[in-house]
Amino acid sequence: MKFQFLNTAVLSEEIFQNAVLRITTGNISKKKSRERLIEEHKKLEYFGDKNEYVIHNTCSQPDLNLNQQLRVSIANLQIDRMLPIEKFLLCRVITRFTKMNALLTLVEDPEGNVERLALYNWTSLLKDKENQIDCLSIDKSFLPIGTQLIIKNLSYKVAADNNTIIYSNNPEDVVIYDHNDKLFDDLKWSTDLLNDKEIKEKTADDFYCYGDDDFVSNDYTAAVDEYSNGIKLEPQNVTLYADRAEAFLRLSQFRNALDDVDIVLKYEPGHLKAAFHRGKALCDLKRYQESITTLQDLHQRMKIITDHRIAPIRQSTEQLLKHVKILASENKNGQYDYTHIINEFCESAKIRKGPRLDHADFLFEDIEIRPVEGKGRGWIAKCDIPENTLLMVSKAFSVVYSHEVLGRFMKSNIQNNQTTCIASSLCNEELITRITQKLLTEPYHCQEVYQLYNGLNLNKTDKINEHLVNVDLIGSIVKYNSFALDNKIIIENVELSGLGLWILPSYFNHSCIDKNVAQFFIGDLMFIRSLRPISKGEELIISYRSADSSEEIRLRYLKSVGIDCHCRLCKLDDSESPEVNDRRIRLLNTFEKLIKPRILNVANPSLIKRSEKIVSELHNLRKEQPDLEFDTLELSKILAFAHRKNGNLAEALSILKEVYNIYKNVHLQIVDCIIFDIVLLYIDLKQMEEARKWFDILLKKLAEPILGKFKDDEIKWKKDAFHLTEKIFPVMNSIAKCL
Ligand SMILES: C[S@@+](CC[C@H](N)C(=O)[O-])C[C@H]1O[C@@H](n2cnc3c(N)ncnc32)[C@H](O)[C@@H]1O
Numbered sequence: 001m002k003f004q005f006l007n008t009a010v011l012s013e014e015i016f017q018n019a020v021l022r023i024t025t026g027n028i029s030k031k032k033s034r035e036r037l038i039e040e041h042k043k044l045e046y047f048g049d050k051n052e053y054v055i056h057n058t059c060s061q062p063d064l065n066l067n068q069q070l071r072v073s074i075a076n077l078q079i080d081r082m083l084p085i086e087k088f089l090l091c092r093v094i095t096r097f098t099k100m101n102a103l104l105t106l107v108e109d110p111e112g113n114v115e116r117l118a119l120y121n122w123t124s125l126l127k128d129k130e131n132q133i134d135c136l137s138i139d140k141s142f143l144p145i146g147t148q149l150i151i152k153n154l155s156y157k158v159a160a161d162n163n164t165i166i167y168s169n170n171p172e173d174v175v176i177y178d179h180n181d182k183l184f185d186d187l188k189w190s191t192d193l194l195n196d197k198e199i200k201e202k203t204a205d206d207f208y209c210y211g212d213d214d215f216v217s218n219d220y221t222a223a224v225d226e227y228s229n230g231i232k233l234e235p236q237n238v239t240l241y242a243d244r245a246e247a248f249l250r251l252s253q254f255r256n257a258l259d260d261v262d263i264v265l266k267y268e269p270g271h272l273k274a275a276f277h278r279g280k281a282l283c284d285l286k287r288y289q290e291s292i293t294t295l296q297d298l299h300q301r302m303k304i305i306t307d308h309r310i311a312p313i314r315q316s317t318e319q320l321l322k323h324v325k326i327l328a329s330e331n332k333n334g335q336y337d338y339t340h341i342i343n344e345f346c347e348s349a350k351i352r353k354g355p356r357l358d359h360a361d362f363l364f365e366d367i368e369i370r371p372v373e374g375k376g377r378g379w380i381a382k383c384d385i386p387e388n389t390l391l392m393v394s395k396a397f398s399v400v401y402s403h404e405v406l407g408r409f410m411k412s413n414i415q416n417n418q419t420t421c422i423a424s425s426l427c428n429e430e431l432i433t434r435i436t437q438k439l440l441t442e443p444y445h446c447q448e449v450y451q452l453y454n455g456l457n458l459n460k461t462d463k464i465n466e467h468l469v470n471v472d473l474i475g476s477i478v479k480y481n482s483f484a485l486d487n488k489i490i491i492e493n494v495e496l497s498g499l500g501l502w503i504l505p506s507y508f509n510h511s512c513i514d515k516n517v518a519q520f521f522i523g524d525l526m527f528i529r530s531l532r533p534i535s536k537g538e539e540l541i542i543s544y545r546s547a548d549s550s551e552e553i554r555l556r557y558l559k560s561v562g563i564d565c566h567c568r569l570c571k572l573d574d575s576e577s578p579e580v581n582d583r584r585i586r587l588l589n590t591f592e593k594l595i596k597p598r599i600l601n602v603a604n605p606s607l608i609k610r611s612e613k614i615v616s617e618l619h620n621l622r623k624e625q626p627d628l629e630f631d632t633l634e635l636s637k638i639l640a641f642a643h644r645k646n647g648n649l650a651e652a653l654s655i656l657k658e659v660y661n662i663y664k665n666v667h668l669q670i671v672d673c674i675i676f677d678i679v680l681l682y683i684d685l686k687q688m689e690e691a692r693k694w695f696d697i698l699l700k701k702l703a704e705p706i707l708g709k710f711k712d713d714e715i716k717w718k719k720d721a722f723h724l725t726e727k728i729f730p731v732m733n734s735i736a737k738c739l
Pocket residue numbers: 374375376377378452453455480481506507508509510511561562563564565566
């Protein structure tokens with residue numbers, strides 16, 4: 001199911017801005033060094049709002065009558081306290097202003113403390129240039145670096161990104177200090193006094209040690225900074241490159257790591273660790289054959305070395321080589337060991353961070369992306385494709401699990417729509433953040449991401465700069481292409497839901513009812529298989545929204561992503577009169593509000609009768625196309641439940657089997673639940689032969705989308721299928737014991 005944006009402009013703007021703040025400042029609340037703050041602020045310039053704004057000129061500055069005794073420094077500011085009215089902060093601008101929802105910059109005080117400053121209510125959108133002669137535009141000349149400011153009535157807060165920030169809401173509280181005033185002439189700014197010599201006295205070795213300290217304390221970003229400082233001083237220091245490569249690997253910056261190890265190997269071809277890291281970087285860049293060659297070569301070289309100290313690297317090389325060979329085979333032949341992957345998933349799901357599985361992508365060679373009339377691009381079959389063929393396995397470009405943003409405890413308690421909305425908007429914000437972060441550190445991914453549909457209707461002349469990270473664009477791409485991650489495998493009673501971006505699966509178009517391929521998730525891996533035989537030239541289509549979700553929700557969603565769907569279901573919906581539609585809505589409301597809450601508790605015969613009448617009338621409203629009538633699916637299931645509760649097992653069975661026969665080819669999740677109920681009913685009726693038959697149907701329904709059809713070894717297939725399904729439906733195990 002594709003993700004649905006919550007669809008309010010304000011919310012999406014907030015999501016966007018929060019995402020940006022978090023990208024630029026990291027998520028950790030700790031006092032940062034001056035250098036780190038400056039570096040983070042520089043990144044903000046990527047994201048600044050590009051509209052033209054004007055600043056209302058604050059010419060009418062009050063007379064300065066400031067007593068030096070009333071000056072406070074940044075270190076004296078107290079969180080969540082307004083500055084007392086008579087006090088003021090003297091500071092100077094040290095970075096360029098960026099326009100977000102406020103004007104943002106960094107300031108320092110004379111003592112050398114640095115903090116972020118947000119100025120609110122300074123701007124308005126530039127609509128009429130000619131009538132705005134009194135105003136300044138925000139550009140490089142706006143309050144340039146070095147401008148001294150006196151700020152009164154400020155407040156000091158912890159912002160959405162968990163880091164501190166100085167806020168000023170009223171432009172009149174900010175005075176641009178004129179140097180001619182001579183008021184603070186005696187004041188010495190500590191950064192002016194900072195002795196450049198002191199910095200220059202540091203050696204590459206010093207930076208190497210600082211880098212190692214950071215590395216050991218798992219602060220790989222800081223380690224990269226320190227090694228880079230060392231490299232500036234000694235551009236041929238192989239050790240610094242080798243260690244920086246390792247830090248890059250830990251940060252998943254594989255291209256940077258590869259660049260560094262290549263430099264090391266150029267100067268020192270026998271550097272074993274660098275060769276090992278080269279194999280690792282190539283593997284992570286999905287260049288499996290090159291990785292295998294590098295590691296095999298390293299392995300050969302190590303055979304003739306007798307020094308026992310290389311034992312750990314020899315062992316790691318052997319392990320990595322074995323792993324890369326598995327990935328290469330997955331990638332080439334689409335051969336995945338599902339049992340192993342599911343076990344890996346279950347293991348990694350236990351750690352706090354959601355599972356990210358280390359497996360290769362696969363693409364069936366006889367499908368391709370081509371233009372599709374009225375839909376942009378889509379996947380097309382280049383040859384006839386049999387049912388249940390594995391077409392694609394795709395690892396998420398980026399994924400966010402709900403519990404990573406909500407906390408596992410809250411996640412397992414999500415029950416109502418409101419908390420689900422909070423989860424989805426937080427996941428959305430976090431996904432934009434993570435993708436942006438990834439593109440900032442690995443800009444070579446921009447091209448594949450920016451080629452995805454963005455809904456922005458850009459002119460040909462508005463060419464997207466593929467070298468610039470554009471968070472607006474990323475937000476739109478996430479809106480149209482992200483998939484809700486519904487891992488059907490349940491671990492410790494927690495369903496792992498979330499949101500992610502998968503590159504190649506993003507080219508599948510949608511149909512509400514006639515999908516011919518379906519996706520299945522294990523962790524962040526998406527598996528896609530054909531649901532039926534597909535002919536050469538046919539488009540491969542998934543369903544962004546399940547056909548049995550309410551018509552209103554389905555249509556609202558399709559509209560939000562600009563899809564004018566012409567599937568059989570949408571055509572039928574369109575052709576029905578408003579009266580028929582109203583009648584259906586009324587019947588469903590009656591059931592939902594008046595019958596369902598009661599019948600689930602007490603299956604009284606009059607409620608059963610009323611439900612039967614509603615089901616029958618709903619059937620009638622679509623009697624010409626019974627296979628497109630989805631409204632009674634849940635109702636029938638509840639009705640069968642009520643009959644079963646009353647001991648009328650035969651009636652319950654008859655209702656469920658009728659539903660199954662109508663919908664068995666439609667691929668809806670609720671159909672699996674119906675089969676499950678049928679198995680239970682046969683067990684209740686002690687008809688074990690039938691129960692086993694239906695259990696096998698369920699096993700196939702659940703396992704085939706991922707394992708494919710069994711080919712030759714039915715016993716092995718069934719064993720794997722059972723292993724898989726007992727993870728999806730833990731109760732399968734206890735049922736199997738009854739059979
Ligand atoms: C995830 S993208 C699918 C790939 C897209 N067609 C492309 O060219 O990249 C989703 C967008 O494709 C288009 N699309 C998907 N299914 C469609 C359909 N059934 N009818 C019309 N447009 C569709 C819509 O513009 C939708 O927002």
